Amino acid sequence: MNAHAIVIGAGLAGSSAAERLAARGWKIDLIERAHAPAQGASGNVAGVLRPLPSLDDNRLARLTRAGFEHACRHFAALTAAGQPLRWGQTGVLHLARDETHAATQQRVVEIRKAAADQLYFVDRQQARKLAAWPVASGGWWFPGGGWVDPGSLCRANLARYATAITTHYAAEVAQIDRPADLWRARNAAGDVIAAAPVLILANATTARHFAVTAHLPLRAARGQVSHLAAAAGSVPDVVVCRLGYVTPAIDGLRCAGATFSVDDGEAALRESDHAENLAKLDFILPGYGNGIQARDLAGRVGFRPLSPDRLPMIGAIGDAAAIDPDAPSQALAEMPRLPGLYLINGFGARGIVWSALAGELLACLVTAAPLPLPDDLVDAVDPGRFLLRGRSRRQRVDKVR
Numbered sequence: 203m204n205a206h207a208i209v210i211g212a213g214l215a216g217s218s219a220a221e222r223l224a225a226r227g228w229k230i231d232l233i234e235r236a237h238a239p240a241q242g243a244s245g246n247v248a249g250v251l252r253p254l255p256s257l258d259d260n261r262l263a264r265l266t267r268a269g270f271e272h273a274c275r276h277f278a279a280l281t282a283a284g285q286p287l288r289w290g291q292t293g294v295l296h297l298a299r300d301e302t303h304a305a306t307q308q309r310v311v312e313i314r315k316a317a318a319d320q321l322y323f324v325d326r327q328q329a330r331k332l333a334a335w336p337v338a339s340g341g342w343w344f345p346g347g348g349w350v351d352p353g354s355l356c357r358a359n360l361a362r363y364a365t366a367i368t369t370h371y372a373a374e375v376a377q378i379d380r381p382a383d384l385w386r387a388r389n390a391a392g393d394v395i396a397a398a399p400v401l402i403l404a405n406a407t408t409a410r411h412f413a414v415t416a417h418l419p420l421r422a423a424r425g426q427v428s429h430l431a432a433a434a435g436s437v438p439d440v441v442v443c444r445l446g447y448v449t450p451a452i453d454g455l456r457c458a459g460a461t462f463s464v465d466d467g468e469a470a471l472r473e474s475d476h477a478e479n480l481a482k483l484d485f486i487l488p489g490y491g492n493g494i495q496a497r498d499l500a501g502r503v504g505f506r507p508l509s510p511d512r513l514p515m516i517g518a519i520g521d522a523a524a525i526d527p528d529a530p531s532q533a534l535a536e537m538p539r540l541p542g543l544y545l546i547n548g549f550g551a552r553g554i555v556w557s558a559l560a561g562e563l564l565a566c567l568v569t570a571a572p573l574p575l576p577d578d579l580v581d582a583v584d585p586g587r588f589l590l591r592g593r594s595r596r597q598r599v600d601k602v603r
């Protein structure tokens with residue numbers, strides 16, 4: 203096959219897929235409706251990087267651990283290659299919500315015997331020392347976690363093999379089709395922006411706006427982050443979470459958040475959401491926000507692309523028109539696919555943690571290379587899972603709950 207792909211969307215998903223294919227010698231046409239990368243969900247000042255352990259080490263926990271480890275390696279490689287990625291491995295303190303949660307956190311550390319560089323349980327005294335604030339509980343301490351500027355990650359991904367990636371900014375794809383062996387991405391006037399044998403949809407929830415992808419159950423979850431003024435050297439200098447998060451000071455501000463509301467299209471900042479973030483901040487660091495008024499805060503709104511089972515969608519897109527809705531359920535491996543059409547999407551609230559691994563997995567699937575994940579996790583993120591009928595699909599969705 204001609205090693206040439208179109209990628210639609212220049213956020214974490216699209217830039218990760220483009221970087222991984224470009225690293226393998228592929229030529230990429232990257233199409234983005236905004237004037238620059240990272241103008242959508244991936245444009246926050248900073249987000250949190252850390253794994254998500256669970257008692258039963260379920261698929262979400264395993265995928266997130268693999269994503270975290272892969273992300274740390276990828277970020278180190280970008281930095282070593284001279285890319286100006288902005289991130290800080292400050293450590294992440296995830297405080298327990300209450301005593302029951304603290305007991306669960308402790309049990310997870312005992313049972314999972316997590317590698318010492320990934321996870322500890324710290325008591326309240328130790329947590330107070332780490333946060334440099336009189337926090338109300340102990341919790342998990344991830345020394346390898348930290349914060350990441352997602353926009354800088356998108357730009358670094360695109361700059362690393364820049365000569366292989368042709369960017370088309372301020373170009374919105376309105377239609378896709380495949381009249382012969384090439385996929386074409388066309389604008390609203392019908393002009394072809396690019397044509398290639400492989401087309402990768404990394405355009406968040408608008409990926410379902412094309413006729414062949416209308417079956418994808420993508421939704422948007424609005425999130426508002428509040429920006430707090432922060433003096434250099436002020437505390438905390440680690441990320442602290444407790445039903446929300448607050449970052450260390452980055453360029454004179456701290457991010458506190460975030461709200462989460464599904465199917466809420468309001469793009470403007472809301473004072474009520476700032477108030478919600480201040481309440482979360484008070485739960486994390488009691489008294490920290492005293493004197494800060496919600497009406498005075500700046501911030502940013504983004505829309506997280508969400509899948510119903512909260513796992514991402516990475517892989518070849520099923521051919522919905524070729525599947526008989528009354529036929530018994532098919533195995534994923536036998537599902538008819540649209541040749542050359544792929545999806546990298548549905549990152550929800552975990553795009554920073556998952557995107558590097560997702561880009562690598564997608565590139566391996568496109569090039570038929572050995573996969574970086576075990577088969578059950580590859581199936582768990584396969585976009586074809588939403589075309590499985592009846593019992594087989596219900597079992598898959600139940601397993602991740």
Ligand SMILES: Cc1cc2nc3c(=O)[nH]c(=O)nc-3n(C[C@H](O)[C@H](O)[C@H](O)COP(=O)(O)OP(=O)(O)OC[C@H]3O[C@@H](n4cnc5c(N)ncnc54)[C@H](O)[C@@H]3O)c2cc1C
Nearest residue numbers: 211213214215235242243244249250375425504552553554
């Ligand atoms: C408030 C908030 C806090 C978050 N915090 C964290 C966190 O702490 N840790 C973490 O891991 N993750 C976090 N996330 C999640 C993470 O930011 C997202 O999962 C990630 O940014 C999604 O990346 P994406 O590339 O899929 O989407 P986007 O960044 O939205 O990229 C999609 C791109 O496609 C473009 N596009 C859409 N349609 C078209 C079209 N037709 N033609 C051309 N271009 C098109 C858009 O302009 C956009 O640039 C947070 C998200 C939000 C909103």
